[in-house]
Amino acid sequence: MSLLAQLRILVVDDTTTSRLLVREALETIGFRNIQIAADGEQAMKMMMTQPSHLIISDMNMPKMNGLQLLHAIRTYKPTARTPFMILTGSPDRAVLDEGRKLGLNNYLTKPFSTDQLRRALEAIVGKLH
Secondary structure, eight states, X not given: OOHHHHOXXXXXXXXXXXXXXXXXXXXXXXXXXXXXXXXXXXXXXXHHHSOOSEEEEESSXXXXXXXXXXXXXXXXGGGTTOOEEEEESSOOHHHHHHHHHHTOOEEEESSOOHHHHHHHHHHHHOOOO
């Protein structure tokens, strides 16, 4: 079975349109096992019950933003090594620096193309095709 079929990805975004766009791009790349969370708290609960192999999270969300979710993922031992990518509308240098300190694996600026998403994911997990 290919990496694309095996990898379980969790997409976290408070905006329905963004979740759909990310899911569509992932499906175009070939991913089939895609979980969706509407905010960081829901994502953390999902990771505690059925961990995903990779998280793609929006930065600006209510309750728990992308960096807070990243911190929670890194401090919870069973998920501490889960690859984490942030999607952001504006790549603020301070946010990215803080993310790197917390163990951020990659980031992608919105809007993005399917090819940009593929390259950002390949930088984390290696070649997908």
